Amino acid sequence: MKITKRIYAYSLLCLLSCTAAWGQTIEKIAPPKGYVRTSSDKQTFTTYLRQLPLFPKGTKVKLYNGQEKRNQAPTFAVVDMEIGKRDLQQCADAVIRLRAEYLWAQKKYEAIRFNFTSGFPADYTNWAEGKRIQVNGNKVQWYTSNVGKDYSYKTFRNYLDVVFMYAGTASLSKELVTVSYNSLQPGDVFIQGGYPGHAVIVVDVAVNPAGKKVFLLAQSYMPAQQIHVLVNPTQPNLSPWYELTESDTGKLYTPEWTFEKKDLKRFK
Structure with missing residues (x-):
């Protein structure tokens, strides 16, 4: 408006x-x-x-x-x-960002979890342990990658960008x-x-x-x-x-x- x-x-x-x-x-x-x-x-x-x-x-x-x-x-x-340099962090994403940054700083990794608009639960611990998310139309699933365990901030930010891409006000409002x-x-x-x-x-x-x-x-x-x-x-x-x-x-x-x-x- x-x-x-x-x-x-x-x-x-x-x-x-x-x-x-x-x-x-x-x-x-x-x-x-x-x-x-x-x-x-x-x-x-x-x-x-x-x-x-x-x-x-x-x-x-x-x-x-x-x-x-x-x-x-x-x-x-x-x-x-x-x-970031992509058109990702919009309104709901900014809310997600602040909440996730706080939890990451407190090392409350298991609490970092946001749903995609499809309903898929994207939790940070799976990502940090080396799994990645495959999106094929409406089908979303985890798969095991070869990147290995990594709880670094860089990996955390990569996780957030994926969440920003597939989440929004419609999903966040339900959470x-x-x-x-x-x-x-x-x-x-x-x-x-x-x-x-x-x-x-x-x-x-x-x-x-x-x-x-x-x-x-x-x-x-x-x-x-x-x-x-x-x-x-x-x-x-x-x-x-x-x-x-x-x-x-x-x-x-x-x-x-x-x-x-x-x-x-x-x-x-």
Whole structure:
């Protein structure tokens, strides 16, 4: 969905006037006055997301081919993470990437498993142990290769590219568990599965003494592009933070897609 002229104007206003303190990680994006980040243990997905490195302020989002994304208005900050040189890491893939990177860094290899759109379960341990995936039309199967056991990062990234090629919002939405909008936490995903669908990930949450929450969202998009923290197109004075409203029904407006609050899901 293309953003309206009004939302586009709000986005530009935020980019010009936003006063959030800037840093080199998501954790350094200051929450609104009166809000503090929710607590998290060092080894959690929340902490991993907060420590994602950012390019310097003003950096433009680039596509997989090195060209700049045409519409820069949705962007508050760009995550400093390579995305490869193929049109693979789009919206659902970016969510998969962040989750998988966290699990790999924690050496939770057996938890790295994503389904293809066909339903085929592509687990990382099989790949790291030397097996490879053969796709022939709708038939998908493992076969034993001669590459041998390898849990290196290079092999992990090759695995992810294969997942990106055959997975998407339609498959990921089926893997995640629907949760209440009011229970929102870092790592949750707003997702609409389809062809195309879209997905954005909650990368941080802060609360005030009254218990009200605000949150940050990040996405990739089509064509494959760098992951970026989104501005809030409807509340420029709060942007890039989004306010979690009391009602668990209604819509969530992001710069390039409109979700329903009921679209919120979580990794198992």
